[in-house]
Amino acid sequence: QSRTIALMNQKGGVGKTTTTVNLAAAIAQLGRRVLLVDLDPQAHATLHLGVEPAGGESETPRPSVYDVLLDPAFPAESALRKVRDNLWLLPAETDLAALETELAAVDPAQRTTRLRAALEKLASSPIEGGTGFEFVFFDCPPSLGVLTLNGLAAAREVFIPMQSHFLALQGVSKLLETVALVAKTVNPRLRVTGVVICMQDTSSRHSREVVQDLVDFFDQARAGGQDVPWKSARVLTPAIRRNIKLAECPSFGQTIFDYAPFCPGALDYRALGERVVAEWDEL
Amino acid sequence: QSRTIALMNQKGGVGKTTTTVNLAAAIAQLGRRVLLVDLDPQAHATLHLGVEPAGGESETPRPSVYDVLLDPAFPAESALRKVRDNLWLLPAETDLAALETELAAVDPAQRTTRLRAALEKLASSPIEGGTGFEFVFFDCPPSLGVLTLNGLAAAREVFIPMQSHFLALQGVSKLLETVALVAKTVNPRLRVTGVVICMQDTSSRHSREVVQDLVDFFDQARAGGQDVPWKSARVLTPAIRRNIKLAECPSFGQTIFDYAPFCPGALDYRALGERVVAEWDEL
Numbered sequence: 001q002s003r004t005i006a007l008m009n010q011k012g013g014v015g016k017t018t019t020t021v022n023l024a025a026a027i028a029q030l031g032r033r034v035l036l037v038d039l040d041p042q043a044h045a046t047l048h049l050g051v052e053p054a055g056g057e058s059e060t061p062r063p064s065v066y067d068v069l070l071d072p073a074f075p076a077e078s079a080l081r082k083v084r085d086n087l088w089l090l091p092a093e094t095d096l097a098a099l100e101t102e103l104a105a106v107d108p109a110q111r112t113t114r115l116r117a118a119l120e121k122l123a124s125s126p127i128e129g130g131t132g133f134e135f136v137f138f139d140c141p142p143s144l145g146v147l148t149l150n151g152l153a154a155a156r157e158v159f160i161p162m163q164s165h166f167l168a169l170q171g172v173s174k175l176l177e178t179v180a181l182v183a184k185t186v187n188p189r190l191r192v193t194g195v196v197i198c199m200q201d202t203s204s205r206h207s208r209e210v211v212q213d214l215v216d217f218f219d220q221a222r223a224g225g226q227d228v229p230w231k232s233a234r235v236l237t238p239a240i241r242r243n244i245k246l247a248e249c250p251s252f253g254q255t256i257f258d259y260a261p262f263c264p265g266a267l268d269y270r271a272l273g274e275r276v277v278a279e280w281d282e283l
Numbered sequence: 284q285s286r287t288i289a290l291m292n293q294k295g296g297v298g299k300t301t302t303t304v305n306l307a308a309a310i311a312q313l314g315r316r317v318l319l320v321d322l323d324p325q326a327h328a329t330l331h332l333g334v335e336p337a338g339g340e341s342e343t344p345r346p347s348v349y350d351v352l353l354d355p356a357f358p359a360e361s362a363l364r365k366v367r368d369n370l371w372l373l374p375a376e377t378d379l380a381a382l383e384t385e386l387a388a389v390d391p392a393q394r395t396t397r398l399r400a401a402l403e404k405l406a407s408s409p410i411e412g413g414t415g416f417e418f419v420f421f422d423c424p425p426s427l428g429v430l431t432l433n434g435l436a437a438a439r440e441v442f443i444p445m446q447s448h449f450l451a452l453q454g455v456s457k458l459l460e461t462v463a464l465v466a467k468t469v470n471p472r473l474r475v476t477g478v479v480i481c482m483q484d485t486s487s488r489h490s491r492e493v494v495q496d497l498v499d500f501f502d503q504a505r506a507g508g509q510d511v512p513w514k515s516a517r518v519l520t521p522a523i524r525r526n527i528k529l530a531e532c533p534s535f536g537q538t539i540f541d542y543a544p545f546c547p548g549a550l551d552y553r554a555l556g557e558r559v560v561a562e563w564d565e566l
């Protein structure tokens with residue numbers, strides 16, 4: 001059994017990649033086996049971990065999540081790269097954008113579930129020192145297209161990274177509609193279980209009000225008793241403070257724990273990682 | 284004659300809307316006639332200025348940039364809203380996303396130039412107290428689709444708002460390719476003339492290194508002598524500092540000058556506005 005979480009938000013630049021990488025790394029440092037799947041044609045999670053993505057100008061012919069999505073028979077374990085102790089990466093490549101077009105030609109019933117099928121096989125595959133993974137994180141692109149849909153179909157949970165700004169609230173309902181659609185059509189077990197507040201600027205009153213709006217929204221969904229996929233969603237703590245070190249370390253291909261293991265950004269992601277693991281262990 | 288500038292970056296959350304709104308507002312406060320065109324189905328610029336966008340759940344049947352894009356005969360001046368002294372808005376609406384599909388059915392030769400045609404008519408239209416506008420700003424969505432292409436076809440200049448972070452550099456070449464493509468096919472006069480550094484965190488060394496990378500890149504393009512559309516691009520000053528007030532004022536439908544006219548965000552956008560006007564006056 002494993003905890004599989006898609007980090008999703010169609011808005012750009014909200015902290016999806018920073019959260020996927022550093023949360024995955026935090027949990028790997030706690031000794032759990034973690035897989036990070038990079039679903040974004042920007043390949044930022046891949047770069048962040050110090051791996052050069054294939055595709056584009058790159059000469060690197062290595063396999064990527066692209067191959068997994070295009071070919072149901074492709075052995076996903078051959079695309080895995082071990083990037084840290086306990087941490088594996090299924091990298092993206094920068095031609096992934098062309099994939100959306102190629103996948104459009106695939107039978108609709110299969111188009112969004114290829115990743116899930118590949119991961120189910122991986123779950124029982126022997127991989128250096130063990131079988132499968134205890135935690136799987138999907139870094140989604142800033143869109144609601146076929147790559148994100150594959151992530152939503154393959155995961156059991158959704159975490160929404162977002163900023164505590166007024167304009168950030170505007171996109172949430174559309175995001176939840178998409179989750180509801182995937183839950184209804186291909187993945188009935190899908191649940192939004194968390195919101196990660198990213199890049200929080202101290203705790204200005206504005207920021208607290210936006211967080212309160214979110215908390216109220218989820219409380220109302222629970223009180224309303226409807227069976228919506230976000231009825232068990234919570235705003236996770238701690239919020240991740242804005243910390244320039246988190247923006248610097250990708251340029252060195254490092255996680256925050258490689259770069260500055262005791263800075264505020266590291267403290268926050270470590271604490272979040274401990275909580276994600278503790279919740280899982282309690283179940 | 285007017286200075287027409289598209290604020291463009293396919294990356295999300297980099298400061299396009301905040302810059303379009305506050306730069307337009309700064310220049311309007313200097314007494315110049317300014318039009319802001321909201322090209323984004325998120326309608327954030329429209330919201331930021333305190334206007335309720337049409338579309339979606341809204342009952343408001345008002346005309347928007349949508350009508351201008353779908354119907355060449357539509358009188359654009361009927362969609363204008365005066366939002367401040369000297370500042371007019373051509374609002375977006377939240378159904379604009381469906382527009383991309385509808386426009387896909389339009390003849391390719393026309394599909395990306397509808398906005399330009401409408402603006403050419405506006406330039407000679409009598410509009411309350413004057414004719415046309417001296418400055419026109421286009422707030423583009425975070426994509427390289429038909430809405431952004433309409434903005435690029437209609438403008439003579441591109442400003443690129445971006446953060447001075449490593450990951451922000453990764454998307455720049457793709458952005459420039461798109462500008463080059465539009466310059467080659469539909470708008471030979473299109474030039475990237477500026478980069479606006481947004482949300483700068485103090486001046487960390489990382490931030491200065493990223494800015495230096497950009498400066499070097501444009502210097503090399505100039506020195507190389509090729510006729511690329513970014514050969515006269517400069518990193519504009521001042522950089523816009525991170526200032527929570529800039530994130531708060533959209534929730535009140537206010538520009539930074541309405542909300543906190545002497546905070547750092549206001550000082551920076553006012554200074555940038557003065558520079559944009561001064562450059563124009565010198566020509």
Ligand SMILES: Nc1ncnc2c1ncn2[C@@H]1O[C@H](COP(=O)(O)OP(=O)(O)OP(=O)(O)O)[C@@H](O)[C@H]1O
Binds near residue numbers: 142243
């Ligand atoms: N807490 C933080 N403090 C400072 N900078 C941050 C923080 N979180 C993220 N950043 C920076 O903000 C930028 C956007 O973050 P990130 O790339 O994680 O967002 P994203 O949602 O994955 O973006 P995209 O939509 O392009 O995939 C990056 O340059 C990142 O380094």
Ligand SMILES: Nc1ncnc2c1ncn2[C@@H]1O[C@H](COP(=O)(O)OP(=O)(O)OP(=O)(O)O)[C@@H](O)[C@H]1O
Binds near residue numbers: 295531
């Ligand atoms: N200098 C700044 N200081 C603090 N917050 C800022 C600053 N500039 C922008 N923001 C906030 O950052 C968020 C993203 O900014 P903005 O909406 O302008 O980006 P965008 O590029 O238009 O995003 P999108 O791609 O979604 O259109 C907003 O919540 C905005 O209020």
Ligand SMILES: [Mg+2]
Binds near residue numbers: 140141
């Ligand atoms: Mg990302």
Ligand SMILES: [Mg+2]
Binds near residue numbers: 327328422
């Ligand atoms: Mg915007």
